[in-house]
Every structure is written in structure tokens, then in C-alpha cells.
Amino acid sequence: RKEVEQDPGPFNVPEGATVAFNCTYSNSASQSFFWYRQDCRKEPKLLMSVYSSGNEDGRFTAQLNRASQYISLLIRDSKLSDSATYLCIVKTDSWGKFQFGAGTQVVVTP
Amino acid sequence: DGGITQSPKYLFRKEGQNVTLSCEQNLNHDAMYWYRQDPGQGLRLIYYSQIVNDFQKGDIAEGYSVSREKKESFPLTVTSAQKNPTAFYLCASRPRTNAEAFFGQGTRLTVV
Numbered sequence: 001r002k003e004v005e006q007d008p009g010p011f012n013v014p015e016g017a018t019v020a021f022n023c024t025y026s027n028s029a030s031q032s033f034f035w036y037r038q039d040c041r042k043e044p045k046l047l048m049s050v051y052s053s054g055n056e057d058g059r060f061t062a063q064l065n066r067a068s069q070y071i072s073l074l075i076r077d078s079k080l081s082d083s084a085t086y087l088c089i090v091k092t093d094s095w096g097k098f099q100f101g102a103g104t105q106v107v108v109t110p
Numbered sequence: 111d112g113g114i115t116q117s118p119k120y121l122f123r124k125e126g127q128n129v130t131l132s133c134e135q136n137l138n139h140d141a142m143y144w145y146r147q148d149p150g151q152g153l154r155l156i157y158y159s160q161i162v163n164d165f166q167k168g169d170i171a172e173g174y175s176v177s178r179e180k181k182e183s184f185p186l187t188v189t190s191a192q193k194n195p196t197a198f199y200l201c202a203s204r205p206r207t208n209a210e211a212f213f214g215q216g217t218r219l220t221v222v
């Protein structure tokens with residue numbers, strides 16, 4: 001089993017709709033979690049960190065479920081500009097290794 | 111402006127040649143990372159370094175080598191032993207106290 005797994009998608013979402021997807025991890029000792037966004041042929045950029053109590057940044061909501069070992073990202077009121085690949089990162093040891101999921105592609109359509 | 115810089119942006123290499131990709135950061139970050147991304151795939155960790163003069167293999171280190179002689183620099187050499195080197199290479203760095211990683215703009219390597 002991979003350490004970090006994501007549904008590759010694509011998730012085809014009408015503009016204005018809500019989309020949500022998960023990232024599962026295998027190491028129960030994982031400490032920190034992040035969502036990054038990657039546009040085609042560009043470098044990943046931090047979207048948001050994921051806190052234990054869940055957190056929101058505008059239209060984006062991140063949740064952590066330690067019992068089931070997954071994090072989630074929800075995008076409300078989807079915009080065309082939200083079309084991208086969303087990568088989760090799970091920090092699995094004290095501070096060194098940074099493990100990526102393979103990414104979930106989101107395509108927002110007019 | 112502080113940041114992380116990769117060069118060159120595009121690189122073409124003949125089969126059988128070694129090539130070195132540059133990664134420099136002026137963010138005073140302790141840890142630096144090299145990832146490889148193939149089309150339609152996620153990022154796979156090649157090597158990482160937590161401190162000067164020390165580095166660890168990631169998941170796909172075969173055919174690659176690195177050095178960390180200075181805190182600011184973490185060059186990656188793609189050797190002729192790497193059988194399928196054509197890919198998008200991303201360098202990242204992060205400080206010891208803050209878990210977020212920052213990425214360079216990437217180097218697209220093509221073997222011709």
C-alpha cells in the first residue's frame with residue numbers, strides 16, 4: 001500500500017458547484033498535512049495547511065480525520081480558475097521526509 | 111526577494127551524458143528536496159538533505175547523485191545510469207521550524 005493515496009480523478013465540476021475529495025495515509029504517526037495546488041507544467045504551490053480541528057480559507061475547507069487516516073479538501077462555489085491538480089502532502093517523520101500523493105485533477109466547466 | 115531558483119528551465123541531454131541541475135535558495139532553509147514528476151503522475155522523492163554535508167535517498171535515487179556543500183545549494187546530477195531521465199524535476203526547501211515547503215519553478219529535462 002502506498003503511504004499516501006489520492007483519487008486521480010478527473011473530477012468534472014460545473015462552475016458554481018461544490019466538489020470534495022480525500023487523501024488517505026497509511027502511517028498513523030503522521031504529524032502534519034498540507035494541500036498544494038499544481039497548475040499544468042508549473043510548480044506546486046501551497047493552498048493550505050490542514051489543522052486537527054479543520055480549517056477554512058475562503059471557499060476552501062480542509063478537514064483531518066485521524067481515526068480513518070485521511071484528509072479532505074472541499075471547494076465551494078467552484079470557479080474556472082480552480083481547475084488544477086490538488087496534491088496532498090503528509091509529513092511522516094520528525095521533519096525530514098515530505099511525502100506527496102499523486103494528485104487529484106479537478107476540471108471546472110462553464 | 112527571497113526564493114528558490116532552479117536552472118536551467120529547459121535542458122536537453124544526449125543519451126549517455128551526465129547533466130547537473132542547479133537549485134539555489136536564499137531563504138536560509140535547512141532542508142532541501144529533489145522530486146521527479148512524469149506526465150500525469152505525482153511527485154516522487156529522489157533525494158533530500160536536512161543539513162549541510164548530509165543527504166538521504168528518497169524513493170527513486172538510483173541513477174542520481176547530489177551534494178550539499180553549502181546550505182544554499184543542492185545540485186542534482188542525473189547520471190548516464192538513469193535509464194529514463196526525461197521528466198520534470200522540482201526542487202523544494204523548507205525551514206526546520208516551519209513545515210511548509212517552497213518550490214522552485216522546475217527544470218524540464220529531455221533526453222535526445
